[in-house]
Structure formats: structure tokens, C-alpha cells
Amino acid sequence: MEALRNALDFSDFPRIDLIVAGVVATFLVAFPLTPHSSFAMATMIQFLMFSLYGMGWNTIGGYGGQVDLGKAQYLGIGAFTTAVMLIRWDIPFWVSMPIGVALAVAWSFIIGYPLFRLTGHYFAIATIATSLVLKDIFEVWDFVGAARGLEISPIKYSPPDFLRLIFKEDIYYYYIILGFFFLGILYVNWFRKSRLGFQLRAIKDNEAVAQSLGINVHWAKIKTYAIATAFVSLVGSFHACYIKNIEPEDTMSLDLSILIALMAMLGGAGSLWGPIIGAGVLIPLKSYLKEWLGAKAGLVGMDLILYSLIIMVVSAAEPRGIWGIVEKIRRRKQA
Amino acid sequence: MALLEVHNLTKDFDGLRANDDISFTLDQGELVGLIGPNGAGKTTLFNCISGLHPVTSGRIVFDGQEITHLKPYEVARRGLGRTFQVYVASGDLTVEENVMVGCFMRTRSRTLANVRAREILADLKLSDLAGYLVSELPVSAQKRVTMATALGSDPKLLLLDEVAAGLNPSEIEEIMTIIKHIHDDLGVTVMLIEHVMELVMKVSHRVIVLDYGQKIAEGEPATVAKDPLVIKAYLGERYVREHGEKFK
Numbered sequence: 001m002e003a004l005r006n007a008l009d010f011s012d013f014p015r016i017d018l019i020v021a022g023v024v025a026t027f028l029v030a031f032p033l034t035p036h037s038s039f040a041m042a043t044m045i046q047f048l049m050f051s052l053y054g055m056g057w058n059t060i061g062g063y064g065g066q067v068d069l070g071k072a073q074y075l076g077i078g079a080f081t082t083a084v085m086l087i088r089w090d091i092p093f094w095v096s097m098p099i100g101v102a103l104a105v106a107w108s109f110i111i112g113y114p115l116f117r118l119t120g121h122y123f124a125i126a127t128i129a130t131s132l133v134l135k136d137i138f139e140v141w142d143f144v145g146a147a148r149g150l151e152i153s154p155i156k157y158s159p160p161d162f163l164r165l166i167f168k169e170d171i172y173y174y175y176i177i178l179g180f181f182f183l184g185i186l187y188v189n190w191f192r193k194s195r196l197g198f199q200l201r202a203i204k205d206n207e208a209v210a211q212s213l214g215i216n217v218h219w220a221k222i223k224t225y226a227i228a229t230a231f232v233s234l235v236g237s238f239h240a241c242y243i244k245n246i247e248p249e250d251t252m253s254l255d256l257s258i259l260i261a262l263m264a265m266l267g268g269a270g271s272l273w274g275p276i277i278g279a280g281v282l283i284p285l286k287s288y289l290k291e292w293l294g295a296k297a298g299l300v301g302m303d304l305i306l307y308s309l310i311i312m313v314v315s316a317a318e319p320r321g322i323w324g325i326v327e328k329i330r331r332r333k334q335a
Numbered sequence: 336m337a338l339l340e341v342h343n344l345t346k347d348f349d350g351l352r353a354n355d356d357i358s359f360t361l362d363q364g365e366l367v368g369l370i371g372p373n374g375a376g377k378t379t380l381f382n383c384i385s386g387l388h389p390v391t392s393g394r395i396v397f398d399g400q401e402i403t404h405l406k407p408y409e410v411a412r413r414g415l416g417r418t419f420q421v422y423v424a425s426g427d428l429t430v431e432e433n434v435m436v437g438c439f440m441r442t443r444s445r446t447l448a449n450v451r452a453r454e455i456l457a458d459l460k461l462s463d464l465a466g467y468l469v470s471e472l473p474v475s476a477q478k479r480v481t482m483a484t485a486l487g488s489d490p491k492l493l494l495l496d497e498v499a500a501g502l503n504p505s506e507i508e509e510i511m512t513i514i515k516h517i518h519d520d521l522g523v524t525v526m527l528i529e530h531v532m533e534l535v536m537k538v539s540h541r542v543i544v545l546d547y548g549q550k551i552a553e554g555e556p557a558t559v560a561k562d563p564l565v566i567k568a569y570l571g572e573r574y575v576r577e578h579g580e581k582f583k
Binding site: 002006193194195198199201202204205206208209210211212213214215216217270 | 385386387406407408411412416417419427428432433435436437439440442443444445446448484485487488
């Protein structure tokens with residue numbers, strides 16, 4: 001009960017935050033009812049998905065300070081579990097998604113146990129390595145479609161299919177991912193106030209001190225890594241049903257892992273709103289720039305340069321990202 | 336009753352013997368000072384006792400149970416708390432949250448941890464600082480916060496590592512009051528490493544002196560202060576030779 005109360009309790013935020021959050025939430029709920037292009041809809045769905053990836057990353061990477069650059073491997077496990085189960089055995093999303101989460105979490109334990117013996121950059125590099133190895137395995141593994149990947153053919157089903165998450169119109173996908181988005185916020189809101197959340201923040205501060213306060217540092221990291229993994233794998237399963245055509249090359253790429261981490265850092269690692277802000281800035285920017293520049297030959301890749309620049313400028317101003325800047329200004333006003 | 340027993344503890348770092356065959360016991364309810372020149376092995380001894388360094392040889396018994404090879408967090412959970420000399424806070428946690436981390440060792444509930452943290456802060460007269468980030472505070476306040484945090488875990492024995500270093504006389508006075516309060520009123524057994532002699536000699540029931548990793552003296556503060564070995568360790572051989580008659 002206390003956990004539920006903590007999840008629903010946002011009273012430690014200033015009133016202005018809650019008003020802004022309320023306005024944004026209302027907009028998100030109302031968005032599909034307003035006139036919009038299908039491109040805008042697709043961008044909004046991407047925004048919600050990346051917000052969730054970022055929230056997951058933020059638990060271990062932000063609150064715990066363990067920079068993880070291998071989140072795409074869990075996205076892949078979720079996506080391929082759901083796709084394989086649907087295509088081969090017609091198992092619906094609501095069954096395959098938890099199985100995917102379980103498999104991803106199991107994998108996170110296997111690699112997290114040795115990896116969390118490493119610290120700092122070594123940990124970050126190791127997460128890249130395991131993610132690439134898993135991607136390579138998927139690329140030669142026929143059972144999961146190898147390099148060709150898998151395609152969920154919508155013709156076989158009669159949309160709207162709420163069990164298998166097969167829809168013709170994006171609006172269904174939008175509201176489902178929006179539901180997960182709100183649940184994700186509640187979960188992280190609980191997490192940051194839970195014992196594990198406090199322990200993780202203490203670990204980020206100083207591991208020796210954390211240990212002297214009875215915290216099993218290694219285990220706390222592994223547990224949190226599992227939480228982060230669950231977020232990413234869940235959205236990965238959704239991704240399979242939404243995109244319908246998945247290949248290891250794009251669902252498990254290093255680009256994706258880095259994008260997830262960068263977005264959360266840009267918005268503000270270690271804060272509840274940070275990953276959402278990061279996704280809100282980068283995802284529209286990325287997709288509109290790609291659309292706009294993609295048409296002009298010779299300018300392909302300019303979008304990447306531009307958003308790298310933004311990240312550099314923001315992180316030079318404040319290492320804790322956009323949210324860090326907001327908090328800095330607030331503290332200055334108070335003083 | 337002996338709360339902590341250290342038997343023949345030795346700690347080597349790649350050929351450097353930082354602690355050499357040290358033995359001592361602490362009784363329940365004592366307040367003991369650990370002194371010695373820089374590099375004598377005091378902090379290493381604390382690190383060995385709290386499980387941060389694996390010991391080379393020797394045994395450590397706490398509250399009747401052997402803790403020699405336990406991990407630091409297991410030692411902490413048995414009721415052996417400590418503070419650190421250099422406390423680097425990245426600045427993410429407020430004072431109250433810091434103390435709550437300590438309290439979370441004994442409870443899962445955020446509400447209980449919060450209530451307990453507020454009690455401790457009020458008790459140590461730190462309530463006014465509750466909302467500040469630790470990194471925003473002056474050193475003297477940071478030191479008091481580290482003690483409050485350690486108290487959050489409700490220790491039977493508290494090891495304090497140089498809590499008065501770098502403080503001015505009035506701040507040292509405050510720290511001394513807090514140490515006495517923790518010991519006298521809260522009933523916590525305390526062992527403190529300290530270079531500030533006014534403090535350690537005044538509050539300690541007993542003092543243990545280390546030099547070059549060895550225990551060279553142990554006893555009441557007044558007696559230890561007159562011990563030629565201790566004076567030699569602090570002031571050098573020549574001083575003892577020239578002023579030796581004073582100590583006879």
C-alpha cells in the first residue's frame with residue numbers, strides 16, 4: 001500500500017512542475033483527437049517509446065550513475081520474443097511480452113553479474129560488447145530469422161486485434177503506448193523514493209560509504225539493471241507489433257543504445273522528467289530533420305551532426321542536462 | 336563485556352606492512368581514541384575492521400561473532416557503523432535523504448526511514464539543514480551529517496575517522512559535544528581516530544597509539560601522553576634525548 005501511495009504521490013515537486021506535467025498529459029491524451037498528419041502520429045509514438053526506453057535507462061544510468069550503452073540488446077530480446085512467438089505459435093502480445101521481459105531479465109542477470117564487477121568506463125564498454133555479440137548471434141540464428149529478420153504479416157489477422165496488438169490505425173498503438181508511458185512514470189516515481197532508489201543514489205555518491213550503510217552494492221546494481229531491462233524489453237515487444245518488420249541490424253544496433261543513453265542524459269539523468277524531456281527534444285528533431293534533409297542529396301547525416309551539437313552545448317552548460325539547468329536556475333532564485 | 340576483539344591483525348599492501356600484529360579489545364560502552372602520526376595505519380585499521388580491506392592475517396570478533404572475512408555491508412548490518420575521513424558527495428542527495436539512506440538499513444518503509452531521519456537530525460540539531468544538498472554545506476556541517484547518517488543505521492559501535500580535522504576551535508567544541516552525546520545519551524560505543532589532541536585526550540576513556548603499523552601504547556590519556564615511545568613517535572628521537580628528563 002505504501003508503495004502505491006508513493007507511486008501516486010508527486011507532492012515533492014513544485015506546483016509549477018505539476019501544472020506543466022498536467023498540461024502535457026492532457027495534450028498527450030487529446031493529441032489523436034486533433035487534426036494531425038500520419039507523420040506527426042508516428043513521431044509521437046516514437047517519442048513515447050523513447051521516453052520509456054529513457055526511463056528504464058535512467059534507473060540504472062541516471063539514479064545509479066552506471067552508464068549503460070547496451071540497451072538495444074534488451075529491446076531485441078523483447079521484440080524477437082514477441083515476433084517469434086506470434087509468427088510460429090500465434091501467441092498473443094500479452095503473453096509473449098511478459099515472457100520476453102523474463103528472458104531479457106534473465107539475460108541481464110547473466111551479464112550483469114560479472115559486468116557490475118567493473119566500474120566506470122569499463123562497464124560502459126562491456127555493455128556495448130555484450131550487445132554487439134548478441135546482435136551477431138541473432139544475425140546468424142535462423143530460428144529468429146537471421147539477418148533477414150522477421151515480418152509480422154497483418155493480412156493474416158483481422159485488425160483491430162487487441163490480443164496480438166495488430167492494428168491498421170496508429171491511434172490504437174498510440175493509446176496503448178501512452179498507457180505504458182503513464183505507468184512507467186508512476187513506476188519510476190515509486191522507484192526513486194523506494195529503498196532501492198535511495199540505495200542506488202548513495203552508490204552513485206560513494207560506494208564505500210554506501211557499503212558502510214549496509215548496502216550490498218553489487219546486488220543493488222543487478223536488481224536495478226533488471227528493472228531497466230524490463231522497461232526496454234516491454235517496449236521492444238510493442239515495437240515488434242507496431243513496426244511489424246524487425247531485423248537485428250536496426251532493432252539491436254549500437255546507434256539505438258547510444259541514442260537511448262544520450263536522450264536521457266540530454267534531458268537530465270537521475271531525474272523523473274529528464275528522459276521525457278530528452279525524448280521530447282530529440283525525437284521530433286531527429287525525425288523532422290531526417291524528413292527534411294533526406295530529400296536533399298548530400299545532406300544525409302546532417303541531422304546526426306546537428307543533434308550531436310545540441311548535446312555538446314547542453315552538456316557543456318550543465319552535466320545534468322536540461323533538467324539540471326532548470327534546477328540550477330531555481331536554486332539560484334531561492335538563494 | 337568485549338564488544339570488539341581484534342587479535343593479531345596484520346595487513347600488507349604489496350610488501351608494505353600497514354598494520355603489524357595489532358591486538359586490542361573494546362568493551363561495551365567505551366569511548367576509545369586511536370592516535371598516531373600520519374601514515375601510522377589508523378585508517379587502514381578501520382578499513383580492515385569494517386571489511387573494506389581483506390586482512391592479511393588475524394581475527395576480528397564483533398559482538399561475539401567472527402567478522403574477519405565478511406563483506407563491508409555485512410559488517411555494517413551486524414551493527415558496526417563508521418564514518419569516512421574524506422567524504423565526497425556528488426551532490427545528488429539532501430541532508431535528510433542522506434540520513435534516510437542510513438535508516439533504510441533497518442527498514443524498507445520510506446515513511447519509517449523518513450521519521451527516523453528527522454528524529455536523528457533534530458537530535459543532532461541539524462534540522463535546519465535538512466533540505467540542503469550535502470555538497471552545499473561547509474565542512475563542519477558535512478562532518479556532522481556523516482555522523483547523523485551513520486547513526487541512521489543504528490550501530491552498536493561507531494568508528495569515527497577524523498571528524499574534527501580541518502575545523503576551528505568552536506566547531507571542534509561542537510563536534511565534541513556531539514560525540515559525547517552519541518556515547519553518553521545514545522549508548523553507542525565509540526572509537527575515534529583523531530589528530531586534534533584537545534578533543535581526543537578530553538573525551539577518550541582510553542587511547543591506543545599506533546606508529547609504523549604497530550601498537551606502541553595503550554592506556555588512559557594522561558598516562559599515554561607521558562609515554563616516551565609515544566612522544567618519540569610524535570616528536571622524534573632527538574626531542575626525547577634532549578628533553579628526556581621531563582618524562583622521567
